[in-house]
Amino acid sequence: MSLRQFEYALAIAEEGSVTAAAERLRVAQPSVSQQIRGLERDLGVQLFTRTPAGLVPTAVGHAFLREAEVAVSASRRATATARAGADELVGELTVAAQMGFGTRQLPRTLGALRRRYPRLEVTVFEEPSSAELERLCRRGVLDLALMAACERSPADAHHLGDEEFVVVLGAGHRLLAADRVEPRELEGEPWVRFDRDSALDSVLLNVLRDDDPTTAARVSQTATAVRWAAQGLGATLVPASAVPPGHEHLVRPVFPAVSQPVIAVLRHAAGPAETALLELLRRETWSEPAAESAATPESGSAAFSPVP
Structure with missing residues (x-):
């Protein structure tokens, strides 16, 4: 067995066909088919089954592919480390952020990283579920993740700062006359919420506590939530850095202050x-912890938890 066979199997699982996988990998289709047949022969199992929708992994195939993904990622990181010189980094970097975190800081940081190391390939995605982020970290798929809570050792977890949450109101809303908004002042009003398994929706429920929020809509992106709130569909609660330019006049801090590390x-x-990348992130401006969250663990502690 070889890592090349692992990569071919992963490509087929993602593309759903040998032809599409071969095109993506820029190799001949017969070569991909031959490598997969050889891999299945060596393993003594069938990794894929043909369906009307294309090739899909079998049950044992799913289990194999999870481990193959970890092995391929580790190989790429090892290659990048071996080739790293004083002035050059090559290879791949996979970064994930809890949805809404570092919306301003992360693009600037990654831009600076790419300008410094133009041969470094970076893949970035937002993940709404904090549980899924934890799972990906445990599997070794992610090189760096931005999240609100983790149970990693002090050497792996670095407290960069805090994200303050703000409420976004529709144009002309009565509470825009206030400097801060107390959640109870919005009792009975509709909310633009996030998907049910999203960490951001959990923050809103925690802020409202005993109130059962009326849901005007559920969205998957912070920018969408802000724009819909701006049109008067309902209020929304998002990290301050996630507010798109041009909507700052519709934003008010929450009182008592709400933040997450x-x-x-x-x-x-x-x-x-x-x-x-970590050193560049440290140079970014992150909000200071709010007075109410003085008990937030400092950088270097073994575990961090969301600030209520």
Whole structure:
């Protein structure tokens, strides 16, 4: 068995066909088919089954592919580390952020990283579920993650600062005359909420506590929530850095203040690319902890929890 076979199997699982996988990998289709047949022969199992929708992994195939993904990621990181010199980093970096976190800071940081190391390939995505982020970290798929809570060791978890949450109101809303908004003042009004398994929806429920919020809509992106709130569909609660330009006049802080720590979690035995990204993130401006959250753990503690 070889890592190339692992990569071919992962490509087929993602594309749903040998032809599409071969095109993506820029290799001949017969070569991909031959490698997969050889892999299945060596393993003694069938990894894929043909359906009307295309090739899909079997039950044992799913289990194999999870481990293959970890092995391929580790190989790429090892290659990048070996090739890293004083002035050059090559390879791939996979970064994930809890939805709404670092919306301003992360793009600037990644832009600076790419300008410094133009041969470094970076894949970035937002993840609404904090549980899924934890799972991806445990599997070793992510090189760096930004999240509000983690149970990693002090060497892996770095407290960058805090994300303050703000409420976004529709144009002309009566509470825009106030400097801050207390959640009870919005009792009975509709909310633009996030998906039920989203960490952001959990923050809203925690803020409202005993109130059962009226749901005007559920969305999957912070920018969409802000724009819909701006049109008067309902209020929404988002991290301050997630507010798109042009909507600042519709934003008010929450009282009592609501914030969550921003934790950068590096994979174990982090390489030079992850270390360089962490140092750039440290240079960004992150909000200071609110007075009410003085008990937030400092950088270097073993675990961090969301601030209520």
